[in-house]
Amino acid sequence: MDLGLKGKRAIVCASSKGLGRACATSLAREGCEVVINGRDATSLTATAKAIEAETGARVIPVVADVGTEAGRAALLAACPSPDILVNNNGGPPARDFRDISHADMIAGVEANMLTPIALIRAVIDGMAARGFGRIINITSSSVRAPIPNLDLSSGARAGLTAFVAGVARQVAGKNVTINSIQPGAFGTDRLKSIARAAAQKTGKSVEEVDAARMAMIPAGRFGDPGEFGELCAYLASAQAAYITGQNILIDGGSFPGAF
Numbered sequence: 001m002d003l004g005l006k007g008k009r010a011i012v013c014a015s016s017k018g019l020g021r022a023c024a025t026s027l028a029r030e031g032c033e034v035v036i037n038g039r040d041a042t043s044l045t046a047t048a049k050a051i052e053a054e055t056g057a058r059v060i061p062v063v064a065d066v067g068t069e070a071g072r073a074a075l076l077a078a079c080p081s082p083d084i085l086v087n088n089n090g091g092p093p094a095r096d097f098r099d100i101s102h103a104d105m106i107a108g109v110e111a112n113m114l115t116p117i118a119l120i121r122a123v124i125d126g127m128a129a130r131g132f133g134r135i136i137n138i139t140s141s142s143v144r145a146p147i148p149n150l151d152l153s154s155g156a157r158a159g160l161t162a163f164v165a166g167v168a169r170q171v172a173g174k175n176v177t178i179n180s181i182q183p184g185a186f187g188t189d190r191l192k193s194i195a196r197a198a199a200q201k202t203g204k205s206v207e208e209v210d211a212a213r214m215a216m217i218p219a220g221r222f223g224d225p226g227e228f229g230e231l232c233a234y235l236a237s238a239q240a241a242y243i244t245g246q247n248i249l250i251d252g253g254s255f256p257g258a259f
């Protein structure tokens with residue numbers, strides 16, 4: 001299927017690794033020019049080269065902390081009129097809710113709710129004026145069903161989800177869509193660091209922690225980031241114009257609800 005993305009410009013935040021990188025790669029493969037981002041220059045540059053080599057697309061690396069105003073300005077300077085915005089950021093560390101300070105709370109809300117909203121506000125009117133826009137927020141399956149010790153992550157992302165539900169309906173008539181993808185467990189560095197923390201706490205090996213988690217997933221495995229990236233590219237496509245305000249779970253069947 002031709003997704004109608006050739007020549008489109010995309011900003012993919014927090015994309016030197018993991019799910020963001022997978023989204024950038026899938027969009028580049030579909031012919032988008034992609035701005036990628038991360039704080040570590042070395043890994044970001046290596047990722048830009050790897051995506052360019054694999055896809056032949058133009059990839060522009062922007063070293064910046066997306067959680068800062070200066071970082072967001074740098075992303076927008078590299079791509080002032082994006083057709084596609086993929087909002088992503090690091091997630092708060094796993095922690096008992098009793099141990100989260102007020103400052104930690106503010107930082108979590110800033111990173112996973114206010115940062116994506118700031119970028120949406122910066123790009124949405126231009127998208128509406130041009131008659132095409134696709135905004136995809138990477139949130140978490142924990143918005144739908146809690147994961148122990150990720151309460152701040154769940155709460156901040158639920159706030160984002162509710163906020164954009166109304167915004168999505170305001171721009172739907174201009175061919176601008178806003179959707180979120182809710183990942184379950186994907187094999188990325190983030191998952192590895194959560195597994196390492198659980199192993200330390202329980203005295204088990206990381207392999208045992210991973211095996212126990214996989215055993216609870218009906219698919220029997222962690223997701224491949226490439227599967228996530230392809231879903232992102234579809235939501236960015238011309239064909240997905242009638243999907244908006246939705247929160248799409250990709251979790252190997254983990255969420256047990258019929259709806």
Ligand SMILES: NC(=O)c1ccc[n+]([C@@H]2O[C@H](COP(=O)([O-])OP(=O)(O)OC[C@H]3O[C@@H](n4cnc5c(N)ncnc54)[C@H](OP(=O)(O)O)[C@@H]3O)[C@@H](O)[C@H]2O)c1
Pocket residue numbers: 013014015016017018019020037038039040041043064065066067088089090091092138139140141153183184185186187188189190191
């Ligand atoms: N993997 C999963 O199973 C899973 C499940 C549910 C939700 N999620 C959520 O999905 C998001 C992506 O997760 P992931 O697994 O792909 O993580 P990851 O493998 O750890 O990759 C995170 C990426 O974000 C970049 N990054 C982090 N903080 C940044 C910042 N302030 N500014 C710019 N770039 C930043 C990192 O690069 P630098 O460190 O160099 O900045 C890296 O490229 C996270 O919010 C995570 O909580 C993941």
